[in-house]
Amino acid sequence: MTTVEKIRRINMNRVSPELYEAMVALSNAAAKDIDPDLAELIKIRASQMNHCAFCLDMHTADARKRGISEQKLTLLAAWEEAGDIFSEQEQAALALTEEMTDLTHRHVSDAVYARAAAAFSERELGQVIAMALAINAWNRIGVTTRLSPPHR
Amino acid sequence: MTQTLEAKTTVDRIKIYKTSPELHDAMMALSNAAAKDVDAELGELIKIRASQINHCAFCLDMHTRDARKHGVSDQKLDVLAAWEEAGGLFTERERAALALTEAITELGDGHIPDEVYKRAAEVFSERELGQVIALAVTINAWNRINVTIRLQPSTR
Numbered sequence: 477m478t479t480v481e482k483i484r485r486i487n488m489n490r491v492s493p494e495l496y497e498a499m500v501a502l503s504n505a506a507a508k509d510i511d512p513d514l515a516e517l518i519k520i521r522a523s524q525m526n527h528c529a530f531c532l533d534m535h536t537a538d539a540r541k542r543g544i545s546e547q548k549l550t551l552l553a554a555w556e557e558a559g560d561i562f563s564e565q566e567q568a569a570l571a572l573t574e575e576m577t578d579l580t581h582r583h584v585s586d587a588v589y590a591r592a593a594a595a596f597s598e599r600e601l602g603q604v605i606a607m608a609l610a611i612n613a614w615n616r617i618g619v620t621t622r623l624s625p626p627h628r
Numbered sequence: 629m630t631q632t633l634e635a636k637t638t639v640d641r642i643k644i645y646k647t648s649p650e651l652h653d654a655m656m657a658l659s660n661a662a663a664k665d666v667d668a669e670l671g672e673l674i675k676i677r678a679s680q681i682n683h684c685a686f687c688l689d690m691h692t693r694d695a696r697k698h699g700v701s702d703q704k705l706d707v708l709a710a711w712e713e714a715g716g717l718f719t720e721r722e723r724a725a726l727a728l729t730e731a732i733t734e735l736g737d738g739h740i741p742d743e744v745y746k747r748a749a750e751v752f753s754e755r756e757l758g759q760v761i762a763l764a765v766t767i768n769a770w771n772r773i774n775v776t777i778r779l780q781p782s783t784r
Contacts (some may be wrong), residue, residue, distance in 0.1 A: 495662060498658040502655065542681060576776055579682040606648050613766070
């Protein structure tokens with residue numbers, strides 16, 4: 477799991493600008509009709525699982541700007557153990573995000589799907605799914621091209 | 629394990645392309661962007677391998693048929709899940725792209741190792757490499773949608 481910077485990786489914005497534009501459009505489509513705070517939690521949790529440093533740096537900063545508490549950010553990786561710090565909607569969305577992100581190990585279970593379907597309208601649920609897969613796509617680009625967060 | 633891998637449908641899942649039509653449009657645009665400047669046969673191999681790893685039945689059904697239409701041999705399709713053990717059946721470009729696709733798909737298990745990246749960077753131009761990555765990212769997104777909404781292939 478150690479990463480040593482030895483090889484310079486491509487800049488996707490430069491070599492595949494159409495992809496970058498399409499990704500921004502995907503993000504915009506996913507951002508509709510979803511609570512922005514919830515969206516940040518989804519993005520951070522997926523980025524933790526996918527080990528995208530750039531994405532974590534960006535979205536924790538965005539989350540703080542939105543006023544998400546330090547406690548929530550600190551506990552997010554262990555949200556299931558955090559009692560009622562997270563709302564039922566947040567918990568349902570995070571469980572769904574985790575299963576969607578972990579696709580290689582399992583399917584999206586009926587129990588997790590049903591929990592999310594009970595907590596959200598169909599439209600909201602569709603947008604939660606859209607948000608989870610959009611950040612998964614960004615994570616893959618960020619990790620593959622080894623985007624590094626800026627020092628602050 | 630058997631239980632979690634069993635795709636038993638007891639809960640109706642949403643028709644996401646109806647409830648989130650913008651998502652469908654955005655995904656189509658993403659697919660079109662990723663399809664440029666990539667050999668179509670190679671594109672199908674990338675899509676099938678990611679769909680195998682992500683267990684997307686609908687995607688496998690669709691892309692194995694597309695691959696056959698593009699002239700990809702049955703032998704390649706049969707052996708794709710074990711391409712590393714298949715000797716010279718796959719070209720070096722195909723092998724480099726498949727190794728990179730597997731790393732991109734299995735992101736939860738690690739990073740993209742330098743040797744996997746380097747192997748791909750050696751056989752593809754920067755533009756081609758960008759498009760191989762784009763294809764792997766895009767099929768991963770389709771896999772996530774279709775597994776989540778449990779889209780199933782029609783019986784033929």
